[in-house]
Amino acid sequence: MLCEISLVIHYSTMHQEQVKENDCTASLEVCNEITRVHIDANQTNHSVALDYISKNIPFILTGDVCITRGGSRWPIFDLWLQDEPNEGTGYLNVDYICQKYGDETVPVARCGREEYGAHPKTEMTFREYLNYLTSFNNSSHTDCLYLKDYHFMRSHPDVELYETPACFSSDWLNEYCCDKGIDDYRFVYMGPKGSWTPFHADVLRSYSWSANVCGKKRWILYPSGGEDKLKDKLGNLPFDVSTEQYASVAHHLYKQRMEVVQEAGEAIFIPSGWHHQVHNLEVTLSVNHNWFNRNNVPKCWQYLQETLSCVQRQIDDCRDMHDWHGHCQVLLRAYLGFNYGDFLKIIIHIAKKRILTNEDANYDVQPILAILQSVCKDEIALQVSQVEVNDCLAHLYKHLPDNKK
Template sequence: MDRATFACSTAFFRDYSSSSQGAFCLPGGHVDFIEKAESFTYSDFFRDYLIPNHPCIFSAKFTEDWGSRRNWVTWDGKPNFDHLLQKFGEAVVPVANCDVKEYNSNPKEQLPFKEYIKYWKEYIKNDYRSSRGCLYLKDWHLSRAFPEQDVYTTPVYFSSDWLNEYWDAIAVDDYRFVYMGPKGSWTPFHADVFRSYSWSANICGRKKWLLYPAGQEDYLKDRHGNLPFDVTAPNLQDRSIYPRYNQSQPPVEIVQEAGEIVFIPSGWHHQVYNLEDTISINHNWVNGCNVAIMWCFLQDELAAVQREISEWKDPMDDWHLQCQLIMKSCTGIDYKEFYNFLKVIAENRISVLENGLDDEASAKNTPKAAISTLGMLHAVFDLKRTVKVLTSLSANEDFKKLDLTSLSPPPEALLHHLKAAIDTALL
C-alpha cells in the first residue's frame, strides 16, 4: 500500500458507515474490465474497488500461468476429465442437486469424485438430461485436501485475506473452494458467508451472474421477510407475496468468460448460472475494508436468534450463552471466536511491525510474509480497522454478558497494545 492509498483509506473510513457501503453503486451500471496486470497495481484495486465496494472483472491474462488453466482444460476449452480423474479420482466431494429445493437451498450428498465425473460425462452424452437431476460439485476444499497440486496462485489483489489467515492458523477450516458443474447448473440467490468478499475464477466454461448491491435485497423479501430462492421466478411479480419487488432495481448482469476472475463486493446478493460445462475456483475473504460489515452481520444474526427464542429468556439461566451457541451453529462463529479472530489478525501484524521477517520467513508462503509484502502502511491500516471494530465489540452489551475470563489477553489489554503499535509505527 502506498502513502496516497493509505491517506485515501484513512479519510474514507473516518466517516464510514457500513450500512451505506456499496449503496451508491447503482444496479445495471457499468462493471469495469481490468485488462492488463502490468498496468494495474494493488493500490489501484484497493482504492477503486475494495474501499467503495464495487465489482470488477479481471481478464484471462491474470490466470494464464495457473496450473489448472494448463492441465484441467482440453485444447478446445472443455474440462479435461482424464487428467482430473488421474489426480483426484479417489477423492470424496460434495455434490448439490440443482433440481431440488430444500430449506431454500439445494440438498447435498457426498460422492466419490470418479462417480461424479462418470455422471457428468453421461449427462453431456444424454443432451444434459438425467433421472438423477442436474448435479453440481460445490464447495470442494481441494486446496486443503491436495496442497501439493499446482492448481493456482492467489492474485496479490486478494492477498489481504483475514478469513483464511485465521482459519489456517487454527487448522479447522478454510474458505477456498472448487466448483465443477455441467451446463445448466446454478447457485440460488444468496450472499456470501459473513457477508464477505468473494473472487471467482473460471478455469473453463462461462457463467452468468446476477448481482444486487447491498441493500437491494430488502426489496426482494416476501411479506414474511424471506428472500427468494430464485430471483427470476415469475411469482416475484405478485405484490401480494413480494410487496416491495417493484421498488427494486434490475441486477448488475455479468457474463464471465473462461480464465476471467469476477470480484464480488461484500454483502452483495447474487445468483449464478453455468452457461457451459464449467470449472471455477472461489475464495471468500474479509479484510480491513469489510470487517465492519462482518461485525454488523454478526450483530444482526444474534438479534435474529434472540427474537426467535425470546420466550425462554426469563426461565433460562444461560439464555445469552444459548443464543451464542445457536448463532455459531448457524453462521460458524460466535462473539468470543470473533474476538479471537480479531486477535490473531492483530497479533500477526504487530509481530511484523515490531520484529520484521528474517530471510527464511520471507521466502515462505505464510500470512506474515503476505503482510510484509503488502507493506508497513497496510499493516497499520489493518490495525486501525481492528481497533475500530474491537472497540465496538468490547462495548457491546451482549459481549459483556459473556464470561470473558478465558480471553487472553483481555480486550482492554489487546486494544492498548494495538494503539501503541500504531503510534510507534507512525512515528
C-alpha cells in the same frame, strides 16, 4: 425507503468519481453493466481494483493478472484442461483428474431440488461425479448435479493449482484458517451446463472472488439492502430470481439488478452483503474464495451483531434458563458458522501477528483497533472474550504511535 434511495445515489456518485477510465462511467441506475478492470501480468498497480473493493462495488477482473503466476499460466489450466472439448465434459481433462483425485469424496448439490431455501447436498467420489458428467444429458434437469464447496486447497496444501490475484490477497479469514489448520473458505466448483446456485449472500457478509478456469457463468446481482424488497410476507427471500417475475423490466427493482456474463479466464468480485444467483452456461470449472479484511470487517461485525439480536428475539421466552446468552451463541454459530468468540479469535490473531511482524503498522492495525473499540461497547462480546480483548487492546495501544490511538 429513504435509506434505499440514498444508497443508490451514493453508489452512483462514487462510481462516477473514482473509476472514470473504465467501461462503465454512468451511474449504476442507468448502466446495469459491470465494469471490466483489465490488468496485465506485469502490471503491479492494482489501485483501480482496490478502489472498487474498498467501495464495495462489483467488477470483473480480466487480463493475465487473474490467470497467471510469476508470468506463466496457473497450473490448473494445463493440468485440469485439455485442448479439444468433449461432449459432456467440455474442456475438462477427465482422465487426469480421475487418475489423480478419483478416490476423493466431494460435496455435490442436487440442482433440481429445494430444501430449506438451498439445494440439498450429497457426497460421492470424484470418479463417480466425473462419470456422471461424462454421461450428463442437458435435458434431464431434475438430475443436474453440481460439485461445489470442495476444499481442494485445504486437502492438498502442496498442490499449487492457482494463485490468488494480488488485489484479493489481503484476506484475514483464510490467513487465520491456514495458520490454525482448520477448514478454510477456498473452494473448487465444477458443474454441467444448467447447474446453478440459488439466490443468497455469502457467509458472514464476506466478499467473494470467483475465477472461471473453463466455461461461462451468468451472475444476477442485487446491491446490499436491495434484496429487502424481494422478501415475501414472512420475510423469506426468493429461491430463484431468474424467473420472469424478477427479470421483467417492469419490476420495481429492475434498476438495482445487474446481470453479468463472466467468461473463462475472468474473475468476478462480489461485494459484501450483495445477494447473487449464479448459472453455469457451459461445463464450468471455477475456483473461489470468501474473505474479509480491513475494508469489510465492520460489515461482518455488524452483521454478527444484528443476527445475534434476531436469535435473541427468537428465544426471548426462554430468557430465564441457565446460561441463556451461551445458548444464543451456540445458535448463532449453528446459523452463521461463526459466533462472537469465533470472530474475535480471528481479529485478535491477525492483530497479534501484525504487531509481531511490525509490518503495515497503521494499515491493518488501525481498523482492528476500531473493531475492538466497538466490541468494548458490546456487553455480550465482553462477556465472551473480555480478557482476550483487553489483552489485545493493551498490545495495540503499546504498538501504535500516540497520534494514531
